[in-house]
Amino acid sequence: MSDNRLSVLKTYKLFVGGKFPRSESGRVYEVTDAKGKWLANAPLASRKDARDAVVAARKAFGGWSGATAYNRGQILYRVAEMLEGRRDQFVHEVADAGGVSKSKATAQVDAAIDRWVWYAGWSDKTTQIAGSANPVAGPYFNLSSPEPTGVVALLAPQDSSFLGLVSVIAPAIVTGNTTIVIAAEGAPLPALSLAEVLATSDLPGGVVNVLSGRTAEIAAPLAAHQDVNAIDLAGADPELATELEKAAAENLKRVLRPQPVDWTADPGTGRLLTFLETKTVWHPMGA
Amino acid sequence: MPVFEYAPAPESRAVVDIAPSYGLFIDGEFTEAGDGKVFKTLSPSSEEALSEVAQAGVEDVDRAVKAARKAFETWSALPGAERAKYLFRIARIIQERSRELAVLESLDNGKPIRESRDADLPLVAAHFFYYAGWADKLAYAGYGADPRPLGVAGQIIPWNFPLLMLAWKIAPALATGNTVVLKPAETTPLSALFFADICRQAGLPKGVVNIVTGDGSTGAELVAHPGIDKVAFTGSTEVGKAIARTVAGTKKKVTLELGGKAANIVFDDAPIDQAVEGIIGGIFFNQGHVCCAGSRLLVQESVQDELLDALKRRMSTLRVGDPLDKNTDIGAINSAEQLARIRTLADAGEAEGAERWAPQCELPSSGYWFAPTLFTGVTQAHRIAREEIFGPVLSVLTFRTPEEAVAKANNTPYGLSAGIWTEKGSRILWMANKLRAGVVWSNTFNKFDPASPFGGYKESGYGREGGRHGLEAYLDV
Numbered sequence: 001m002s003d004n005r006l007s008v009l010k011t012y013k014l015f016v017g018g019k020f021p022r023s024e025s026g027r028v029y030e031v032t033d034a035k036g037k038w039l040a041n042a043p044l045a046s047r048k049d050a051r052d053a054v055v056a057a058r059k060a061f062g063g064w065s066g067a068t069a070y071n072r073g074q075i076l077y078r079v080a081e082m083l084e085g086r087r088d089q090f091v092h093e094v095a096d097a098g099g100v101s102k103s104k105a106t107a108q109v110d111a112a113i114d115r116w117v118w119y120a121g122w123s124d125k126t127t128q129i130a131g132s133a134n135p136v137a138g139p140y141f142n143l144s145s146p147e148p149t150g151v152v153a154l155l156a157p158q159d160s161s162f163l164g165l166v167s168v169i170a171p172a173i174v175t176g177n178t179t180i181v182i183a184a185e186g187a188p189l190p191a192l193s194l195a196e197v198l199a200t201s202d203l204p205g206g207v208v209n210v211l212s213g214r215t216a217e218i219a220a221p222l223a224a225h226q227d228v229n230a231i232d233l234a235g236a237d238p239e240l241a242t243e244l245e246k247a248a249a250e251n252l253k254r255v256l257r258p259q260p261v262d263w264t265a266d267p268g269t270g271r272l273l274t275f276l277e278t279k280t281v282w283h284p285m286g287a
Numbered sequence: 288m289p290v291f292e293y294a295p296a297p298e299s300r301a302v303v304d305i306a307p308s309y310g311l312f313i314d315g316e317f318t319e320a321g322d323g324k325v326f327k328t329l330s331p332s333s334e335e336a337l338s339e340v341a342q343a344g345v346e347d348v349d350r351a352v353k354a355a356r357k358a359f360e361t362w363s364a365l366p367g368a369e370r371a372k373y374l375f376r377i378a379r380i381i382q383e384r385s386r387e388l389a390v391l392e393s394l395d396n397g398k399p400i401r402e403s404r405d406a407d408l409p410l411v412a413a414h415f416f417y418y419a420g421w422a423d424k425l426a427y428a429g430y431g432a433d434p435r436p437l438g439v440a441g442q443i444i445p446w447n448f449p450l451l452m453l454a455w456k457i458a459p460a461l462a463t464g465n466t467v468v469l470k471p472a473e474t475t476p477l478s479a480l481f482f483a484d485i486c487r488q489a490g491l492p493k494g495v496v497n498i499v500t501g502d503g504s505t506g507a508e509l510v511a512h513p514g515i516d517k518v519a520f521t522g523s524t525e526v527g528k529a530i531a532r533t534v535a536g537t538k539k540k541v542t543l544e545l546g547g548k549a550a551n552i553v554f555d556d557a558p559i560d561q562a563v564e565g566i567i568g569g570i571f572f573n574q575g576h577v578c579c580a581g582s583r584l585l586v587q588e589s590v591q592d593e594l595l596d597a598l599k600r601r602m603s604t605l606r607v608g609d610p611l612d613k614n615t616d617i618g619a620i621n622s623a624e625q626l627a628r629i630r631t632l633a634d635a636g637e638a639e640g641a642e643r644w645a646p647q648c649e650l651p652s653s654g655y656w657f658a659p660t661l662f663t664g665v666t667q668a669h670r671i672a673r674e675e676i677f678g679p680v681l682s683v684l685t686f687r688t689p690e691e692a693v694a695k696a697n698n699t700p701y702g703l704s705a706g707i708w709t710e711k712g713s714r715i716l717w718m719a720n721k722l723r724a725g726v727v728w729s730n731t732f733n734k735f736d737p738a739s740p741f742g743g744y745k746e747s748g749y750g751r752e753g754g755r756h757g758l759e760a761y762l763d764v
Contacts (some may be wrong), residue, residue, distance in 0.1 A: 132754060134736070136738050136739050142739050242536030246535040248531070248535075249535065250528065252543065252745070252748065279724070280741070282726070282734050283731070284730055
């Protein structure tokens with residue numbers, strides 16, 4: 001590559017239903033690095049984009065929640081494989097986005113790849129740790145099993161554009177939920193690039209939908225949407241979180257309130273078990 | 288068909304001694320409301336005033352929360368094994384006093400003594416036994432090595448199973464080391480006040496359980512009180528949503544067990560007689576005042592006529608009347624307000640074009656009564672197919688294929704329970720997998736057990752009560 005070659009810039013796009021559309025609004029916003037240098041224009045998603053993403057997520061729910069746990073685990077592992085191959089690109093984007101050194105960015109990307117592997121392994125174990133056989137006082141078979149809650153809106157953390165992002169997506173989808181992710185407002189590029197990885201990892205379209213733009217603008221219609229079952233408020237400040245939690249009450253969405261999280265630490269099973277419903281099935285026993 | 292006449296077989300009222308008035312149970316003492324306000328609780332089968340109870344106001348709720356906060360320090364520090372023994376004591380005293388409590392419950396609520404005696408009370412005692420055993424085993428429950436209690440729990444319970452809902456709330460809360468302020472329903476406060484006496488007999492430290500009686504405003508004060516760490520509510524979806532809005536932006540943990548519109552699905556290969564019994568129990572148990580009632584019957588078209596004939600025959604044998612009569616199948620509707628709601632929805636069913644049927648049935652002249660009622664020709668758009676009636680009213684819809692049954696069953700904002708009747712095992716498991724509901728009863732209905740988690744999907748609320756899962760609601764995890 002000659003020094004004076006003009007590079008080809010990437011047009012960053014949304015990721016909805018497995019496709020890469022521009023915002024229906026035609027809007028974009030400037031994304032800069034920590035020093036204010038222009039990096040790219042990102043789509044400024046609208047309320048309509050949010051609603052389209054919900055439709056895509058709902059459409060994907062039956063197939064994804066009905067896939068075998070083994071299959072979902074294979075696909076999450078495939079995401080890790082695809083990321084490994086594009087490691088340098090993500091190190092570069094995370095360094096720019098967070099204004100951190102290359103070594104720190106490398107550590108975050110490595111941790112994010114390892115996190116996909118960790119969650120991939122949970123696919124066929126969650127039911128065993130969260131379910132139970134119940135010894136009821138009568139001649140009945142009685143079994144409780146976790147099932148995915150449904151369509152989950154995820155407000156990605158604002159302070160960790162990639163490791164934090166992966167840490168909210170992977171636990172939600174490994175159990176069979178489908179998601180609409182709002183990328184970190186000031187640093188959306190790693191999320192938009194992750195979409196390209198997800199699109200080539202055998203993940204069915206619509207399981208993860210990625211929107212970039214103003215978090216408050218996109219989150220409001222999602223929190224109020226009647227066909228969204230749960231919302232993770234990781235990326236909301238306290239005032240926005242309260243407003244969204246109130247809107248979410250309208251159809252009794254499950255709400256994960258924002259709390260301080262060290263994204264580099266062992267994530268535990270908290271997020272994994274949050275977006276699950278316990279179903280208990282009874283049947284009489286008799287010869 | 289000859290009708291068998293039964294001689295009256297009333298359970299004696301003498302076993303229960305209801306005082307003319309009751310105060311609030313705060314910090315181990317019965318006390319009057321700060322502003323001296325009271326209200327009457329009626330027996331819905333006779334409209335007789337049973338007693339007068341205090342209406343807790345904002346200051347009373349505050350007093351109760353402070354008492355619970357103070358008690359929390361010592362109660363949560365107590366070794367689990369000691370907390371367990373208090374709960375075992377409570378369970379045993381409930382068993383000893385179960386006849387008295389069953390009669391009391393039937394008087395205040397209107398439910399048949401057969402049900403309060405054989406369902407409510409045994410389940411109440413069993414619930415305390417179950418959670419007593421957890422109190423010193425929390426480290427093994429899967430919530431970390433040393434899971435901590437939340438603090439003070441504000442608990443609001445409905446009128447359909449007054450003492451059982453109290454047990455569902457108080458037993459896990461105390462086992463995990465929380466203290467509670469509980470508000471019983473306005474129309475059924477008495478068994479909770481008797482429970483206060485059981486706490487006294489068990490020697491439970493004062494302030495661990497506080498009972499504040501009152502109407503919805505008392506409940507709203509409790510939910511909004513800044514001194515509580517947990518809200519547990521069983522009741523309507525409408526109030527549940529208001530609670531979810533109230534706690535937004537706080538650190539309060541919430542569990543909500545709300546309404547339902549369960550589908551009870553009968554396939555053409557189902558054992559019809561068993562299915563009929565399951566349908567009857569599913570909708571007429573407790574006058575249909577059951578959030579998980581099988582209020583939508585989905586019957587496969589090919590057996591519709593046979594099933595409905597059998598169902599009508601069986602409905603004709605149901606005995607409606609005196610809740611204290613041991614032969615009574617269906618007791619009184621809990622309140623005039625609820626009766627009005629049931630009438631409104633049943634009338635809407637007729638007005639919207641569904642066909643109404645009820646057996647010949649003589650209803651008592653005083654009290655609140657509604658005959659067991661069936662609607663056929665119901666469409667999914669009818670109010671009686673969409674709204675929770677919470678009464679002895681069954682809406683019948685039909686389907687042809689399992690896929691259609693699933694689509695219709697899931698076509699509701701609720702998701703509490705569902706029933707499946709078929710002899711085909713693989714179909715049961717397929718259906719159970721597709722139904723978006725927290726409890727699925729196959730070839731049975733309305734079964735409950737303290738070891739079995741209970742709670743809903745979607746607008747039926749969140750969190751589970753019962754079983755290991757029920758501990759999470761009261762732990763800081």
